[in-house]
Amino acid sequence: MIRYAGRGLVGYALSYVALVCVALLIVGVVVYGTFIRSMEQEIAGTSVSMLKQVRDVTDSRMMDMNRIAQLIASDPDLVSDVPASEGYRMGEKVRSLAKFKAANSFAGEIAVYFRGKSGDRLFAASGMYELASFFQEAYRYANWSADSFLADFSELRQPVLRPLEPVTLNGVETRNRATYLYPLPLHASRPYGVILFQIDEREWSGMIRGVLNNEAGYSYIADDRGRLVAYAAERDREEESAALALRLPGDLPRDGVRTVSLDGEKLFVARIVSDYNGWSFVSILPAERALGPVIRSRNVFALCVLGVLAVSVLLSFVFGARQYRTERKLHTVIKSQARIVMEKELLDLIRGKTRDHDDKEPPFAPVLEFTFDRYIVAQLLIDRYKQAALVGSRSEPAVMLLSLKNVLEELAGDLGQGWTLEGMEPGGIILLLNVREDCTVEDVKELADKANAFLEQHFRFTCTAGIGCLYEEADLVYKSYLEANYAARSRYLRGGGQSFVYESLREHEHEQDPYRYRYELHPLLSAAIRKGDKDEASLRIGEIVASLSGQRLDVDMGERLSFDLVHTIMKTLSEAGIVLPDQAAAALTELFATRFETIAELEAAVIKFCQGVCDDIASRKESKNVELLEQALAFIGEFYTDGSLSAEGIADRLGVSRSYLSRYFKDQTGSPLMQYVDGLRMTKAKELLAETDLKIKEIVELVGLTDPNNFFRKFKKREGLTPQEYRDASNSSSGGGA
Incomplete structure (x- = not known):
């Protein structure tokens, strides 16, 4: 019976092959x-x-x-x-x-x-x-x-x-x-x-x-x-x-x-x-x-047909099985890639790209389907995200991001519906909300605060949220994203672990009094570094940072002014001719390259760097001859009004070479020798201009300068005014003028 059934199957198969x-x-x-x-x-x-x-x-x-x-x-x-x-x-x-x-x-x-x-x-x-x-x-x-x-x-x-x-x-x-x-x-x-x-x-x-x-x-x-x-x-x-x-x-x-x-x-x-x-x-x-x-290939095609006839049955089974596996695999891939498709649509929205009606339709329906007519974007930045890998395992940052995204999408159901997308920078999440008519920006802020509480409770980390404005058109989602990004970046000046609303930030920035940056603190910081006084340098850095963080500055302006602080330090080291050790030079490069999350992090890094530099400068100065500096300052203070005073004369009087004295004096004071002498002369000239009626030519001779034209040029470069303008301004001020 089995053999007969097998023969019948073969006959049926042969008939099927003939038909095919x-x-x-x-x-x-x-x-x-x-x-x-x-x-x-x-x-x-x-x-x-x-x-x-x-x-x-x-x-x-x-x-x-x-x-x-x-x-x-x-x-x-x-x-x-x-x-x-x-x-x-x-x-x-x-x-x-x-x-x-x-x-x-x-x-x-x-x-x-x-x-x-x-x-x-x-x-x-x-x-x-x-x-x-x-x-x-x-x-x-x-x-x-x-x-x-x-x-x-x-x-x-x-x-x-x-x-x-x-x-x-x-x-x-x-x-x-x-x-x-x-x-x-x-x-x-x-x-x-x-x-x-x-x-x-x-x-x-x-x-x-x-x-x-x-x-x-x-x-x-x-x-x-x-x-x-x-x-x-x-x-x-x-x-x-x-x-x-x-x-x-x-x-x-x-x-x-x-x-x-x-x-x-x-x-x-x-x-x-x-x-x-x-x-x-x-x-x-x-x-x-x-x-x-x-x-x-016309002739080749005819020959191929004959070959196909010979192997049609075998190829039918082989290709059928392969096609079946391919289709199943394709369906599995499409299902698993739904998240990627959704994130692609989100990315297009926040970039301001709208779908054209002539675009080729995808092989499956779009993932994003909006139910309501109001849209708002929030951006969340996990604070100290770079340290997450150091605190736990390598997978913990990814787990933390995934958990926060799931919580945000779940909380979004209370306001309407929402979708998340990893942000442009590490530790960032973009949340697009399609909310009901009764939803307000404060409701979105409350959602961000709940997400922050979840993160702190389960991972001991906090996040900063920036919230954009509500819009009634999907094409304007990109504007809400830009506003949310700006608000989230306020973390730099105002600290992390908070939620910032773009509208409130802009209102406060417009209502505040005009901010004037305290540039006068930078020369004081430079002087402290030159002296190697790390306590004073730390104090000046703290004052500069306090002047920034204590004001409601524009975020971009705050970042630029912070860069000025690092630039001042670099300029001071360059002008003073201070050669840093390899480790300190690498630390200075890192200050320029690192984008700090908050201004407090920048302050700590700058103070740490300056303290190391000041310790190095102080150790160099302590190894020098302190008595020689006192003798040089005393001699210059007594004879700086002598027009014949020169670096060679001072060196001869002190019994050292001119080159050694020049290097020693700059290392100890941070200022070149004759530049220091000119500074004393200019200070005396300003005093005589303000308090006497002497002619300018007479004042030039009294302070030890021989060339009036050279005096005019140096005075204008140093003070920003000519000697006569300085005298007029001093007289006007003493008389009660502006």
Whole structure:
């Protein structure tokens, strides 16, 4: 019975194989007939997909230039009128434009021209130019001059792109560049200014080749007037390809592919039009070259069909089993990657990227589905996160982050719904909340406080939360994120373990009195370091930090002023000629490189560094001859009014060499020998100017100086005033004036 059943199974299998073989022969003939058409459709779909990528990149860069133009228009220092005499302010305009250019690698040059302001000048990232000089020397256009520019400017109402044209740079190199003109303000009947963006042809062409990898055919970009913006063609066929583009029919589809025959050659022409600026993105591909491998494999295909017939059953079982395993694996991967998809959507939202309706739909539904019409972002930063790995195991920081994310998403259910994403810096978490109508910012602050309490209870760590503003559009989520990031960074000045609301921070910063930084403390700190007095140095550092943390400063300003503290220390060491040991030099480098979480951490690190430096300086001074310093100071104090006093004379009087005395005096006092003598003379001169009516020439002689011109120069450099201005100011002050 078993043997009979086996034979029946074999017979059934053979019948199935025969049926499959006959069907395969019929299908093979039909498939071959439709194969070419399928390949055409696939090539067409690929061309459209790649063109969309080019369009998206181009639209993004044009939007970046428009955003830069809006930022320039909103900067009062750039748009304000500056007299020609104020060279520094004009230089500031150039430096500001250079920063904008550095932030946008697409533009080869950014320039600004204002009607009737700052004379007939044009400010650019590369410098300041007379209008005629800009167009004749710096950038000489083949078909555009200063007069043509002014004529175009008078008629400019909205952004305009000039097509590619030869531009000679500084009379040396000629390149093809397109010029994008953006009026200030936009859509005004009479703009007061215009921004020029120069885009090199290589930027356009490189972008097309980089995205399309165009090895055959021709691709180009045309503006809304049909003018050529950029192109990329097969090597040695640029002119032929450009002529071919001009012969294309005018009724090409707006978004799609059409087969065109020119001179007996069949071409695939794909075209995409941007909704942002109306530009056309076109790709032309010869059908014969695209389908060449398919045509050449025609005979091979027939032989392959015969081979497939021989092994159809075996391959059916093998491929079926493999396909089954692949599908199961694919479903498992998609399910496990749902979190990654959700985080990708979150990242797009906080970056301000919105989904375009033409984008290709994913193979599964979006993870983020908003129920309510209000959105808010909170950013949480785990305090002392870098120390987490030192306190526990290596996995503890990851466990702490994961636990905090789960708690935040669970607490978010009380307000609506929420999703988390790891932040841009270590130990950071971004929380996007889609909240109900009755939810307030204070409710979000309470949620952040609960998360902080959980973290402290279970991990003995705290976190700082920054909370942005509520918005009613998902497209504005990125603004709430920027506000939350700013608020979280307030930890630097105000300490960690707190929740900061952006609106409250801004209100307090605007209500407070103007803050004046205590620069006078920096010379005192320098003097303490030179003397090697670590107690005084620690005191001065504490005073400087207290002056920062005791005020409601802007976060960015606080970080910049803190950097000034480290810079003062470095400058003092450099001016005093103090060579640090390798360990101390490495510590100073770390002060510059480390981004401290709070200003208190910075204070502790700076004090520790300065105490080590002061100990080293003090030990050096103690090893020197203290009696020699007292003799030198006494001799200088008695004879500094002698015009013949010199370093050689002082050294001879003390019985030492001039070079030794100079090194010793600077090491002990932190000041060069003759600079100290000049300081005494200047102090005496100030006293005589304020308290006597002696002529300035007489005062010069009395204090031991022989050259009045040298005295005037040193006095002005030291005091910021001429001797006569100092005397007038002293007399005015003693008489009750300002």
